[in-house]
Amino acid sequence: xxxxxxxxxxxxxxxxxxxxxxxxxxxxxxxxxxxxxxxxxxxxxxxxxxxxxxxxxxxxxxxxxxxxxxxxxxxxxxxxxxxxxxxxxxxxxxxxxxxxxxxxxxxxxxxxxxxxxxxxxxxxxxxxxxxxxxxxxxxxxxxxxxxxxxxxxxxxxxxxxxxxxxxxxxxxxxxxxxxxxxxxxxxxxxxxxxxxxxxxxxxxxxxxxxxxxxxxxxxxxxxxxxxxxxxxxxxxxxxxxxx
Amino acid sequence: xxxxxxxxxxxxxxxxxxxxxxxxxxxxxxxxxxxxxxxxxxxxxxxxxxxxxxxxxxxxxxxxxxxxxxxxxxxxxxxxxxxxxxxxxxxxxxxxxxxxxxxxxxxxxxxxxxxxxxxxxxxxxxxxxxxxxxxxxxxxxxxxxxxxxxxxxxxxxxxxxxxxxxxxxxxxxxxxxxxxxxxxxxxxxxxxxxxxxxxxxxxxxxxxxxxxxxxxxxxxxxxxxxxxxxxxxxxxxxxxxxx
DNA sequence: TCTTTTAATTTGGTCATACCAAAAGAAAGA
DNA sequence: TCTTTCTTTTGGTATGACCAAATTAAAAGA
Numbered sequence: 127x128x129x130x131x132x133x134x135x136x137x138x139x140x141x142x143x144x145x146x147x148x149x150x151x152x153x154x155x156x157x158x159x160x161x162x163x164x165x166x167x168x169x170x171x172x173x174x175x176x177x178x179x180x181x182x183x184x185x186x187x188x189x190x191x192x193x194x195x196x197x198x199x200x201x202x203x204x205x206x207x208x209x210x211x212x213x214x215x216x217x218x219x220x221x222x223x224x225x226x227x228x229x230x231x232x233x234x235x236x237x238x239x240x241x242x243x244x245x246x247x248x249x250x251x252x253x254x255x256x257x258x259x260x261x262x263x264x265x266x267x268x269x270x271x272x273x274x275x276x277x278x279x280x281x282x283x284x285x286x287x288x289x290x291x292x293x294x295x296x297x298x299x300x301x302x303x304x305x306x307x308x309x310x311x312x313x314x315x316x317x318x319x320x321x322x323x324x325x326x327x328x329x330x331x332x333x334x335x336x337x338x339x340x341x342x343x344x345x346x347x348x349x350x351x352x353x354x355x356x357x358x359x360x361x362x363x364x365x366x367x368x369x
Numbered sequence: 370x371x372x373x374x375x376x377x378x379x380x381x382x383x384x385x386x387x388x389x390x391x392x393x394x395x396x397x398x399x400x401x402x403x404x405x406x407x408x409x410x411x412x413x414x415x416x417x418x419x420x421x422x423x424x425x426x427x428x429x430x431x432x433x434x435x436x437x438x439x440x441x442x443x444x445x446x447x448x449x450x451x452x453x454x455x456x457x458x459x460x461x462x463x464x465x466x467x468x469x470x471x472x473x474x475x476x477x478x479x480x481x482x483x484x485x486x487x488x489x490x491x492x493x494x495x496x497x498x499x500x501x502x503x504x505x506x507x508x509x510x511x512x513x514x515x516x517x518x519x520x521x522x523x524x525x526x527x528x529x530x531x532x533x534x535x536x537x538x539x540x541x542x543x544x545x546x547x548x549x550x551x552x553x554x555x556x557x558x559x560x561x562x563x564x565x566x567x568x569x570x571x572x573x574x575x576x577x578x579x580x581x582x583x584x585x586x587x588x589x590x591x592x593x594x595x596x597x598x599x600x601x602x603x604x605x606x607x608x609x610x611x612x
Numbered sequence: 613t614c615t616t617t618t619a620a621t622t623t624g625g626t627c628a629t630a631c632c633a634a635a636a637g638a639a640a641g642a
Numbered sequence: 643t644c645t646t647t648c649t650t651t652t653g654g655t656a657t658g659a660c661c662a663a664a665t666t667a668a669a670a671g672a
Contacts, residue, residue, distance in 0.1 A: 142443050143626070156467065168652055179627045181424075184653085185431065192435045193463045200384035201634055201653060211477075214464040220436045221457040224399065234454075238541050245488035298481050384634080384654060411623055422656045427624085444624060444663055 144185035147176050151186060155195050155206055165203035166196060193217070211301035222309050232313055232361075232369050239306050240354045246290045246299070247334060247350045248343040258293045259339060265289055266335050270328055276319030279327075286331055317364050330356065387428040390419055391436075394429060398438050398449055408446035409439060436460070454544035465552050475556055475604075475612050482549050483597045489533045489542070490577060490593045491586040501536050502582060508532055509578050512571055519562030522570075529574050560607050573599065 154160050167175070172183045191198035194213030198204040207213070225231045250258065265286040272278035284307055291303040307314075330353035337346025361369070397403050410418070415426045434441035437456030441447040450456070468474045493501065508529040515521035527550055534546040550557075573596035580589025604612070 152467070156470070170652075180653095181626060181628095184428075185625095188428065188431060189435070192432070193467075195467070203635090203652075209464050209467060211468065214461045214468060217464050218457045218460050221452050221460050224395070224436075224438070224452060225454065225457060227399070234539050234541050237537070237539050238545075241488050241492070241537070242485065245484050249484070294480070294484070296477050296480050298477050302481075386655070413623075424655060424657095428654095446623080446664090 143178060143182045144189060147172075147178065147182060147186035148189050150176070151190055152193070152195055155190075155208065160206045162206055162208050164206050166206060168203070211298050212304060215301050215305035216308075218305070219308070226309065226312075229369070232310070233358075235306075235309060236354075236358060236361075239310075240351065242302065243287070243290060243354065244347050244350055246293065247338065247346040250290055250293050251338045251341055251343040251346040254293055254338055258289070261289050261292075262286070262335055262338065266328075266331055269331055273324045273328055274321055276321065276324060279324045280315075280319070283327060283331075313361050313365065313369070317360055323360065326356065327353070386421060386425045387432060390415075390421060390425060390429040391432050393419070394433060395436070395438055398433075398451065403449045405449055405451045407449050409449060411446070454541050455547060458544050458548035459551075461548070462551070469552065469555075472612070475553070476601075478549075478552060479597075479601060479604075482553075483594065485545065486530070486533060486597065487590050487593055489536065490581065490589040493533055493536050494581045494584055494586040494589040497536055497581055501532070504532050504535075505529070505578055505581065509571075509574055512574055516567045516571055517564055519564065519567060522567045523558075523562070526570060526574075556604055556608065556612070560603055566603065569599065570596070 151160075151166075155162075160166065166172070166187070169180055169183045169187070173180050176183070187196060187198065187204055190196045191204060194209035194217055195207060196204040197207045222235070226235065250262075254262070265282065269279065269282040269286055272282045288300065288303050291299040330349060333349035334346055334353065337343070337349050394403075394409075398405075403409065409415070409430070412423055412426045412430070416423050419426070430439060430441065430447055433439045434447060437452035437460055438450060439447040440450045465478070469478065493505075497505070508525065512522065512525040512529055515525045531543065531546050534542040573592060576592035577589055577596065580586070580592050
């Protein structure tokens, strides 16, 4: 028996009927009553199920989709999604895009990346397992093989860095890497791709790898820091220091 | 002259008129045409200004408020807000709250906090200025003075950690600290407050401070890591290891 | 004249209805 | 069985109406 929303939420006067619906729907999603990947029931059905108007249904659906529990393409039925850590990060995307326009925004973001990634290489140097090192090695080789092909180099570059985020086996971190790549892409992808720089970057990757291999956190950190600060200089050369 | 939205956006068939309005409104907010802190014009005015129905206006407003560009209390006019880094983090809040319910969610989040905070103390040990150290010292003293008052101890504890996030002068980091505190509050605030534990935690803070003071990143890191892992053990004792 | 009440007006929240165009599903044809 | 039409369903948008809370204007009182 589906009740009308008033029965279990005593907030009929808060001015936000949609909130109650949001709670009930998200509960049904988490409990699996609406299974992951399946389309949400049509709006007209939901409105009679909850005893509300379509206005409120749509508001609730929009809210849930912003929360990542629904994947709503225009003109399509919303798809039920149990959000992962990526969804959490991508929820920030729109806000972040505004912050990046402010002066110093990109720098602030990039500095946090340095902070995190430095921590990651130190961790890698201390705790990386045999498989982690093997993966880094092959990523490094792929990176080396792509020095002449800037597009491919960019890809292997990202892959190498991504591995650093994989080592702690914490699913938040790969999501964070993806977020960094996405947010900084507008800057990064517009930079001129020069094979000479590719070589520099490969050398940096090599030094980082060696630091990890030698289990030397300090040298790994120093190599990574130099690498990222070099990258930042390039960004400044391209966009000026006032971004 | 305000044009109807069709004139400058060629996406009248994407099925999302609200998106265009969102863009225009957010542009007006960023440009300061709608000044920060002022209420947005009434919906009925916006609908004629953009040549759209109230349906779409409301959808756009809701979207902007989820993005943090508007602060919308029910039944009140939305207030224009230029979002800061806090807004970005709090945009994740609803998603994160779901993730924290999943098994291991809290642990994953807490581990990233350890990662970040370790990086911060290392940085502090290397780069903290005279004023930073003075601030840490007085926060430490306040913490010591509050050992008997668990509520106050909790506050000064947070304040001490917050200072670590202030040292790099990167506005993202204080926002991150606030987010950690908010997200982990459900766990943390429910833990029993024992003066004995307060003493342990103060000792840990002292060790961290000494590490920073002695400019010894490694000992500072070790002290912080022990401190946070101790905290995690407490959480596990309270909630079981399966959270 | 200035505060306090009170009445009038504005404005956000919700509902009901209608229409269109895009999707999805069903039926007919190759 | 696989396309190709043709219905039906369903999301996007527009109108218009109503209510209750907020806001503002007006009136009353100090």
